[in-house]
Amino acid sequence: MEPTERLGKKRISESTIHRLSLYYRTLSMLEKENYETVSSKELAKREKLTPAQVRKDLSFFGTFGTRGLGYPVIELKKQIATILGIDRQWRVALVGVGNIGSALVSYKEFSRQDFHIVKLFDNDQRKIGSNHKGIVISDIKNLQTELQEAKIEIVIIAVPAAVAQYIVDDVVKANIKAILNFAPVNLKVPDDVYVRNENMSMELEYLSFAMVNEHPKKKLK
Amino acid sequence: MEPTERLGKKRISESTIHRLSLYYRTLSMLEKENYETVSSKELAKREKLTPAQVRKDLSFFGTFGTRGLGYPVIELKKQIATILGIDRQWRVALVGVGNIGSALVSYKEFSRQDFHIVKLFDNDQRKIGSNHKGIVISDIKNLQTELQEAKIEIVIIAVPAAVAQYIVDDVVKANIKAILNFAPVNLKVPDDVYVRNENMSMELEYLSFAMVNEHPKKKLK
DNA sequence: ATTATTTTGTGAAGCTTTTCACATAAGCCG
DNA sequence: CGGCTTATGTGAAAAGCTTCACAAAATAAT
Numbered sequence: 001m002e003p004t005e006r007l008g009k010k011r012i013s014e015s016t017i018h019r020l021s022l023y024y025r026t027l028s029m030l031e032k033e034n035y036e037t038v039s040s041k042e043l044a045k046r047e048k049l050t051p052a053q054v055r056k057d058l059s060f061f062g063t064f065g066t067r068g069l070g071y072p073v074i075e076l077k078k079q080i081a082t083i084l085g086i087d088r089q090w091r092v093a094l095v096g097v098g099n100i101g102s103a104l105v106s107y108k109e110f111s112r113q114d115f116h117i118v119k120l121f122d123n124d125q126r127k128i129g130s131n132h133k134g135i136v137i138s139d140i141k142n143l144q145t146e147l148q149e150a151k152i153e154i155v156i157i158a159v160p161a162a163v164a165q166y167i168v169d170d171v172v173k174a175n176i177k178a179i180l181n182f183a184p185v186n187l188k189v190p191d192d193v194y195v196r197n198e199n200m201s202m203e204l205e206y207l208s209f210a211m212v213n214e215h216p217k218k219k220l221k
Numbered sequence: 222m223e224p225t226e227r228l229g230k231k232r233i234s235e236s237t238i239h240r241l242s243l244y245y246r247t248l249s250m251l252e253k254e255n256y257e258t259v260s261s262k263e264l265a266k267r268e269k270l271t272p273a274q275v276r277k278d279l280s281f282f283g284t285f286g287t288r289g290l291g292y293p294v295i296e297l298k299k300q301i302a303t304i305l306g307i308d309r310q311w312r313v314a315l316v317g318v319g320n321i322g323s324a325l326v327s328y329k330e331f332s333r334q335d336f337h338i339v340k341l342f343d344n345d346q347r348k349i350g351s352n353h354k355g356i357v358i359s360d361i362k363n364l365q366t367e368l369q370e371a372k373i374e375i376v377i378i379a380v381p382a383a384v385a386q387y388i389v390d391d392v393v394k395a396n397i398k399a400i401l402n403f404a405p406v407n408l409k410v411p412d413d414v415y416v417r418n419e420n421m422s423m424e425l426e427y428l429s430f431a432m433v434n435e436h437p438k439k440k441l442k
Numbered sequence: 443a444t445t446a447t448t449t450t451g452t453g454a455a456g457c458t459t460t461t462c463a464c465a466t467a468a469g470c471c472g
Numbered sequence: 473c474g475g476c477t478t479a480t481g482t483g484a485a486a487a488g489c490t491t492c493a494c495a496a497a498a499t500a501a502t
Contacts, residue, residue: 011437013489017430021423025405039449047407051449052491059451067450068498084426085433092425103324109405109422115429154428178428184246184330186268191438194431196424201330202242203417204313205305207375207399208336209238210415212306216232217412234459260479272479273461280481288480289468 016057020080022047023054027077039070086113093119093152095167096159097127097137100182104156105133119150143167147174154178161185237278241301243268244275248298260291307334314340314373316388317380318348318358321403325377326354340371364388368395375399382406 026046030038040051040058058064058071061083065071081087092115094101104110105117120132123140130137138146147155155171157164157179164183171179172189179195181187187195209215247267251259261272261279279285279292282304286292302308313336315322325331326338341353344361351358359367368376376392378385378400385404392400393410400416402408408416430436 011439012434014427015489017427018423020430021420021426022407024426041449050491052493053489055449055451056490063451065450066498067496068448068500070449083430083434085429086426090425090429099324099327103320104421106320107421109420110425113422113426115422115425153432154425178432180424180428186243194428194438196427198421198424199242199330200325200328200419201334201336202239203401203419204311204331204336204375205242205245205307205334206235206238206417207401207415208306208311209241209304211374211399213233213304217415218232236459262479271461273463274459276479276481277460284481286480287468288466289470289478291479 012060016060017084019047019049019053019057020084022049023057024077024080024084024086027073027080030073031077035073037066037070038073038076040065043071086115089114089116090154091150091152092117092154092156093121093147093150094156094158095121095140095143095171096157097122097124097132098158101156101158102132104158105135115154117156119146119152121146140167143170144174147171147176152176154180157181157183157187159183233281237281238305240268240270240274240278241305243270244278245298245301245305245307248294248301251294252298256294258287258291259294259297261286264292307336310335310337311375312371312373313338313375313377314342314368314371315377315379316342316361316364316392317378318343318345318353319379322377322379323353325379326356336375338377340367340373342367361388364391365395368392368397373397375401378402378404378408380404 023043026043027038029046040054043049044051044054055065058076062079064076064079078087092110094104094117097105097120101120101122105120110117118135120135120137121140121143122128122137127137128139152174153176155176155178157167157171159167161183164181164185165187168179168181168187168189172193177193179187179189179193181195181197182199184199184201186197189195244264247264248259250267261275264270265272265275276286279297283300285297285300299308313331315325315338318326318341322341322343326341331338339356341356341358342361342364343349343358348358349360373395374397376397376399378388378392380388382404385402385406386408389400389402389408389410393414398414400408400410400414402416402418405420405422407418410416
């Protein structure tokens with residue numbers, strides 16, 4: 001007896017998830033513009049994709065549209081929020097309140113999507129204890145215990161590359177399963193910890209490459 | 222008479238270029254650690270890739286290794302710099318000296334790779350004329366002319382989403398062909414202008430998705 | 443109520459990227 | 473120098489992702 005369909009964890013591509021983020025953003029705009037429904041065509045146009053791509057992406061998660069009509073804006077937005085897990089608050093800590101770090105504390109897109117930075121850590125004695133945008137900066141020495149006490153779920157690393165691995169080791173000990181890393185270094189973590197890297201010079205390098213090589217763009221109809 | 226091979230502009234995948242950035246970074250570290258040569262195996266291990274991937278990526282651009290030995294660290298680093306176009310200085314301007322903007326001005330990875338931010342622009346009267354990390358902030362009203370006068374080649378957009386398109390229109394008029402955009406909006410530009418988007422909440426959303434769905438990771442041997 | 447129109451959802455085709463596997467070349471060692 | 477080891481470079485296979493194309497479903501129009 002063969003089960004008709006194993007619904008389990010099929011792997012969804014990274015690109016699909018990233019496009020869901022784009023759809024979410026576009027749907028927020030459409031909502032503000034008082035659209036009630038939107039077609040895959042319109043959604044595609046706004047993010048420079050193809051309608052088929054939009055429909056395929058959504059089809060991995062269910063059927064959300066009405067034939068002949070399109071997708072209901074508010075409802076689809078809600079559904080995508082659920083898929084992405086951003087229909088709830090996430091408790092986030094940030095380590096390293098330097099240039100990048102302090103910019104991130106005030107980064108609107110984070111708070112708008114219910115990523116709440118509730119703890120800050122640094123190793124600089126002049127910063128520790130001071131209040132930064134309403135959050136008192138903690139000593140990195142107490143990282144592990146304070147992450148646990150504050151029930152942090154996601155940690156953002158914004159420290160120099162040279163010390164990032166030491167900090168991550170502590171973060172892992174605090175049983176954190178998700179890390180967003182801004183340090184330009186490849187972090188070693190156990191298999192059950194998710195790490196995503198944010199490397200801002202990569203995109204500049206891509207631009208540089210494209211210009212030097214007059215790199216053709218991907219065709220887009 | 223058919224030419225044996227058309228060497229022209231075959232499209233290199235975005236992933237390959239991004240990995241070249243990673244190789245470049247790793248090679249810099251290997252250089253510091255006084256390695257003379259490195260195998261595709263070691264290079265792969267350091268960036269969590271496969272050796273075949275490393276060799277294939279490099280093979281698009283030439284043959285850089287020695288069989289039985291590996292790749293010469295310093296030489297390969299130099300070659301990748303040439304491919305990426307980071308063996309020269311790029312003149313960069315940044316528009317929007319807010320949270321993100323000012324963090325980017327001091328971002329070490331940019332300057333280390335010869336992306337030189339030489340102009341800053343803002344529309345805030347309190348900031349205009351003031352000196353920020355050695356650069357006087359210009360009025361955004363003069364964007365077009367000042368970009369041209371300063372011979373800027375790359376513009377970084379770090380302004381609110383609502384005004385990004387207006388600024389980009391001016392940037393395009395100044396004949397700039399490369400834009401790095403931090404505003405969460407899809408910019409419209411002519412076909413010959415390269416735009417890369419940096420969206421920091423996307424990676425947080427990916428983490429959120431992964432946690433909520435216990436998303437399996439891509440297998441890595 | 444029938445026909446025309448719109449637009450979804452989705453197998454299948456097509457294309458791209460990654461991985462495999464092996465011939466080939468270089469170094470090393472006795 | 474000849475055999476052994478290491479590790480590249482690369483066609484070919486495999487896997488993964490995107491686009492096509494069309495049946496199905498819903499609305500609108502007459």
